[in-house]
Amino acid sequence: MVIYLLLIYAIIVVIDPYGLLKQGKKRDFYVCSALCLVSFSLAFALSMHWDIPSPSPTIIYMVKKLF
Template sequence: MFLLTILFYGLLLTYEFIPLYKQKQWRNFWVNSVLALCSFTIALLLTFGINIPSPSEPIKNMVLSLFGGR
C-alpha cells in the first residue's frame, strides 16, 4: 500500500506540477504543492495505520459558537 501511495503522488507530480512550473504559474504551483503535501502526509499516516482524529466536532462547536445553538 505504501508503494501505491508513492506511485500515485509521483503521477500527480508529473501531470499536475510540472506543467504549472513550466508555465510559470507560481501561485497555482505553490497552492497545489502545499495542498498535495498535506494530502500526502495524511495518506502516508493512514497507510502506516495511524488514526487521524476527525475535525467534525471542533468545526461543529465553532459553528455553534458563531451562530448560536444548543
C-alpha cells in the first residue's frame, strides 16, 4: 500500500505543482506544494495504520472561547 501511495504522489507532484512553477505562478506553487505535503503526510500515516488524533476537541474549545 505504501508503494502505491508513493507512486501516485510522485505522479501528482511532477504534474501539478511543476506546471504552476513553469507558468510563473510562484505563490500558487508554494500553496499547492504545502497542501500536497500535508495530504501526503496524512495519507502516509493512514497507510501505515497510525492513529491520527482528532482536531475536534481543539476546534470545539476555540469556538467556545469565541462565544
